[in-house]
Amino acid sequence: MSRPAPSPIYTLRGAGGPLNTLHFSCCGGDNPLLFSGSGKGAIHIWNLNTRRAEKVLEGHSGNSVIWVSTLPSTRALISQGRDMQVCLWDLCEGRGEVTDSVWGGSVGFCQCSLLETSPGTWLLAHPGQQTEEIKIIELPSKAPVCTLIPDAKLGMVMCIKLWQTDSGLGPLLLAGYEDGSLLLWDVSHRSVLSQATAHLEPVMCLTFDPKHLRGISGSSEKNLSPWMLDEQNNLQLRDPVALVNPGVSQLCIRGDRKLLASAGWDHRVRVFGWKKLRPLAVLQHHSDMVLSVAFSDHQDPRHTLLAAGSKDQRISLWSIYNEGADTS
Template identity: 80%
Template structure:
């Protein structure tokens, strides 16, 4: 049985559009931050102490912002992806607000970028390319091209990607329009594994490098859990009450999984056994993004959910030492 659902501890309003993406930065100094990107092209940087917008950045010429991240743990360099086919790096230090570099992707889809720090100050940036099934990976800040990944088979448009670091080096997991998941070796520029996880397009995925296990969602009424190894194993699935998942996120301690639902709800599962724990009901429209905060103190960690209703809900769901299953 699911546990009684909590209520949000507070909400953030005034984003000016549907919330497409959320990103926490809570380890740089005394001010925990939440970045949000909206369908109207605005990026809000929320001060979680005052619960107000510290800064509002109008980027991408009014085009929808579909992904936001930071390249370090302080309010210094923010990286944004918009529907104008641009990925822009913003310098937000010392009150500045200016684009210092940009990358043209050529992609007309909604596939969010992914970054991976390979060494101090150096990052890989993966993004969907101009061609339907193409994924490009470059190195930042040099913008030198690392590789272009195109599957041999016709899998349709690339829908979602995730860079991850394992002992052998950087890998990339990609979900495609035909429901396939493909594991790439970035260094060798080669395909390692392919699995058909869904009958519908893969809408979202996330991966836990500690357990070497991932999970993905689509427009159907289930989540698929998998390991991408030589056996192409599908470990199991979770049946949902209503169809459609926008985003999935595993908490940093590996105990909780959150899903953003098309049915306006956020669902929590124990990551170990995928046991349903709670259904969070607050929003009045599709939930499009979920993110766990990265506070150093686990007791301060939050879950944020962003919706098409233009509101961000924040939830405190920390359970010290509890086995969520």
């Protein structure tokens, strides 16, 4: 008999708007943090020890914040808003100031993607002004690297993921489009390596496991679409994973590559074993659609948390499958 689904260990309130994006920073010292971006333009920095917001940043003129991340090995925060700006923040010594910004040109909901290519240097991919355009720049110089536009008309770019291969090939980028297509781009050569139709509806979200060359994407449909890359970098679709209710906002793989979490339009978070995509748990807490999910980056895996942000303006924190349970 399966165990009943757990309750959240605690809930964070006071974001003041729908929670579009979440990002943990728990590796540096004794002060684990969770960053959230809201539909009202605020970025909250939550102290997970006190379970309170230790700072609230306002940098996108009240426009919805759709993505936040941190630059590894620095005290810098990066955020993307629907004011078409990507902002860099200095958080050193309690500061919370915008030190630089990049004009993205997109009014859509496609989140940026960040990849560290060498110590102190990152690639930032962001949607461009044209519907299908993806721009890649280098940080902190902001030097343009390339612009990726497909030859065919695929509609708006919906989600992107930069990653680095172990084979010596340059950075690659996975992109999901409005017509349901997935494209794998070779950033160095500005060329498409492979393409697949993963959904009949727009690709709302995707995530990818570079170690095992496996990914999964979601849409407004009643299933998830798993896929993998073969040795020639061809996208190979796998059997879809059926959902009880349609609509997925975001997908996230835990750092140990054992769990996959999905943020559902049906107000639920679903947890799957990543290896076989076996359903493990349905987490019910929120009163409106779940918009974001994120696993923490605690150095001790026993302390790993799952956070879920909802349109109901609350963040739920969960501790699940942290003691070596069978999650295949």
